[in-house]
Amino acid sequence: MFILALGLTLNTKANLGVSPIISVPYSISQITGLNFGDLTFVVYAIFVVVQIIIHIRLKNHKRIALDILQLPLSLIFTRLLNIFTVYIPTSQNLGIRFIILTFAIICTGIGAAMSLSMQIVPNPGDGIVQALAERFDKSVGIAKNLFDCLNLSITLCISLFIAHQIVGVGIGTVIAVVGVGRVIALFHHIFESKIEYLIVD
Secondary structure, rough: OOOHHHHHHHHHHHHOOOOOOOOOOOHHHHHHOHHHHHHHHHHHHHHHHHHHHHHHHOOOOOOHHHHHHHHHHHHHHHHHHHHHHOOOOOOOHHHHHHHHHHHHHHHHHHHHHHHHHHOOOOOHHHHHHHHHHHHHHOHHHHHHHHHHHHHHHHHHHHHHHHHHHOOOOHHHHHHHHHHHHHHHHHHHHHHHHHHHHHHHH
């Protein structure tokens, strides 16, 4: 959770466009002035509801308890976002910003992959990706890419309709759409069997 929150915050600090998974609450926050962490919590609560619906349809009732447990986890996670936002500085140097973006994508991908692979209570942004992957029988990496594209589309619609300009979306967002999904897929390819062995033991 710590690594994932760090990755998402670094993405905002790169000033190249935020990570797609938080682009919707971030754009609304920038347009309205409402607290970014609080808006992220609201969006995550929606993700949890969607997961519950999916697991009911799949008759996977054991997962519903984990879905509900994501709510208190989300509260802690969104507070971490606010804390990191305050204490991590920004840079105006373009080269440094791309370095920050690279670390952001790596941290976000590893953080998401670890929470999913360890079969603990996932972050709602990762939980909904896993639920969608199960529902449509796709890999987690592909589901992540597709869900990021959906979030990106919603963000563009909101920012253009309300602010009449693109808010929170940039080259960094586009790179993250592909990059985070690929990091998750690579992590699973390298470490999934080892993690499963540790869990079984």
